[in-house]
Every structure is written in structure tokens, then in C-alpha cells.
Amino acid sequence: MLSASSRANRFWWDGNADEYQVEHGEFLRDAGFMWCPEGVDEAEARLLGAVEGKDVLEIGCGAAQCSRWLSTRGARVVAFDISHRQLRHSQRIDLETGLRVPVLQADAESLPFRDGAFDVACSAFGAMPFVAAPLSVLTEVKRVLRRGGRFVFSVSHPIRWAFPDDPGERGLTSDRSYFDRTPYVEADDDGTPTYVEHHRTMGDWVGLIAASGLTLTSLMEPEWPDGHDRVWGGWSPLRGRHLPGTAIFTCSA
Template sequence: MLSASSRANRFWWDGNADEYQVEHGDFLRDSGFIWCPEGVDEAEAHLLGDVAGKDVLEIGCGAAQCARWLSGQGARVAAFDISHRQLRHSQRLDLDTGLRVPVVQADAESLPFAPASFDLACSAFGALPFVAEPLRVLLEVRRVLRPGGLFVFSVSHPIRWAFPDDPGERGLTSDRSYFDRTPYEERDDEGTPTYVEHHRTMGDWVSLVVASGLTVRGLLEPEWPRGHDRVWGGWSPLRGHHLPGTAIFTCSA
């Protein structure tokens, strides 16, 4: 059974997938691996290493742009998302590009894959910020990874929580405690959650990874690149030159 957070976010993404892909599709590319709004490209960053011949799982794949790029690099890829509408966009891109990615609709807290099925797992802002029990996701990732396997995931940098989600000057002044872990929620007229995003501190994330049995191997806090003028929600050149917007964790099984 889906948790309240998962249920809310499944319906939210089903309702907003079309708008999301229209707004961000060009930046993400039909077959491209962009880790974050700062534009870190796996083709240059090589956080996953050589993927050719590897079994790779993309977690919270959206329209599976990342998985499609991995497939083009010679990986054997599987991908999943909680949103059926996002996966319909993946099917559209399959037809447009001629690169078919096997996808399934699933909840990250209960993966429909056998133990030790993958050499690598990756997630670019997929699932982890939106689940109430991230340890369950990390335990599932560890279960499906082979010994020595790698899991790399990107999430909003925890410091962003202390600042308004505003790309302008207002977004440079903290208005809440970094340690306030109250989730951000949107609710309908009946009080039912329609969107939920959870906050964890940097220490929380490290502790969760350790508790899952994974080992932290690296942490990248991308700087805002010169010449990059794209605004994505609360991410912007103005804020990016002052505050980190993304944290990318590299972990091993």
C-alpha cells in the first residue's frame, strides 16, 4: 500500500508531467543525463564510471531521459517511476528517438526487482525527496545491488530548506530553521495531501546511507557554472553563486 506521501506525489506528477516535460524537456534532452539544475552532465562528470555492459537501474526516472542515455552508452538499463503519465512520456521519447527503455510503474519503497540484479543504480532527483521513509528506499537499493555495486543520487541541497524557494533576492534570506524537518505539503480543499516534499539535513542523509548498509564514497556540491542563466524553480544564477542547490552522493554496496 502506498504511503500518504507516495500517493500524493503519484497524483501530483500524473497531473503535472505534461507541463514539466514541456518546460524542462529541452534542458534534459530526449537522451541525456543531467544530474541537477546546475547542469552537471554525466557525459562529462563520469560519476557512474564506465557503464558499458553494466546492469543499471534508474530510480524515479520520469521520462527516462537518463536511462535512455545510459542505454546509448552500452548499459543494460531498467527504469521505473511512480507516475504513469511520466512513463507515457518515456514511451513517446522511445518512438521519437528509436531508443526503447524498459520501464515499469513502481514505488521506490518496494522495488519489483530480484536481489543482486544490478551493478549500478542512479537517481537524479527521483523518489528520495518525496518519500516519508527514505531508509526503506536505500535498503531496497542495497538489496537489488550486487556486492560492490554503486548508487549515485542527487537531491536538493539541505541548506536550501532554510531559504524561501524563490530565485530572486528574497531567496537569499533565511526564513526558517535548517533543522526544522516539517515536510512541505500542499493540500486540496478536503485537506488531503496533493504534494509532499521532505527535508533531511546533510547529517540525516549520511546517517540514512550508513544505516542502510551502503558506504558514502563521495559528495559533490556543484557550483553554479559561468554562463548558465537558466532559472529552474528556486534555482537561479543569483542564488547559485551564493548557495549550493544540489547534493550528489556516491555510495557503494
């Protein structure tokens, strides 16, 4: 059974997938692996290591742009997302590019895969910020990875929670406690959640990774690169020069 957070976010992404792909599709590329709005590209960052001949799982894949890129590098990729509409966009891009990626609809808190099925798992802003039980996801990832496997995931940097989600000057002044873990929730007129995003501090993420049995091996806080002027929601050159916008965790099983 889906949690309230999962139900809300499935509803939200089904309703907003079209707009999201129109707005961000060019930046993401049909077969490209972009970790974050700062523009960290897996082709250069190589956070996943060599993937040729490896079994790779993408968690919260959206339209599977990352998986499609991985397939061009010789990986055997499986991808899933909670949103059916996002997966329809994956099918559309498959037809347009001729690069077909196997995708399925699933919830990250209960992975429909056998133990030790994958060498690598990855998630670029997929699922991890939106789930109510991140330890369940991390534990599931640990279960489906082979011994020595790697999991890399990116999320909004925890410090951003203390600042308004505004790309301008207003977004540079803290207006809430970094330690307030109250989720951000949007609801309909009946009070039913329609979008939920959860906040964990950096310490929370480290503790969750350790509790899952994974080992944190690297933490990347990308700086905003010179010449990159694209605004994505609360991410912008102005804020990026002052505050980290993304945290990328690399873990081993």
C-alpha cells in the same frame, strides 16, 4: 500499500508531467543525463563510472531521459517511476527517437526486483526527496545491488530548506530553521495531501546511508557554472553564486 506521500506525489506528477516535460524537456534532452539544474552532465562528470555491459537501475526516472542516454553507452537499463503519465512521456520519446528503454510503474520504497540484480543504480532528483521512508529506499537499493555496486543520487541541497524557494533576492534570506524537518505539504480542499516533499539535513542523509549498509564514498556540491543563466524554480544564477542548490551522493554496496 502506498504511503500518503507516495499517493500524493503520484497524483501530483500525473497531473503535472505534461507541463514539466514542456518546460524542462529541452534542457534534459531526450537522451541525456543531467544530474541537476546546475547542469552537471554525466557525460562529463562520469559519477557512475564505466557503464558499458552493466545492469543499471534508474529510480524515479520521469520520462527516462537518463536511462536512454545510458543505453547509448552500452548499459542494460531498467527504469521505473511512480507516475504513469511520466512513463507515457517515456513511451512517446521512445517512438520519436527509436531508443527504447524498458520502464515500469513502481514505488521506490518497495522495489520489484530480485536481490543482486544490478551493478549500478542512479536517481537524479527522482523519488529520494519525496519519500516518507528514505531508509526503506536505501535499504532496497542495497538489496538489489551486487556486492561492490554503486548508487548515485541527487537531491536538493539540505541548506536550501532554510531559504524561500525563490530565484530572486528574497531567496537569499533565511526564513526558517535548517533543523525544522516538517515536510512541505500541499493539500486539496478536503485536506488530502496532493504534493509532499521531505527535508533531511546533511547529517540525516549521511546517517541514513550508513544505516542502510551502503558506504558513502563521495559528496558533490556543484557550483553554479559561469555562463549558465537558466532559472529552474528556486535555482538561479543569483542564488547559485551564494548557496549550493544540489547535493549528489555516491555510495557503494
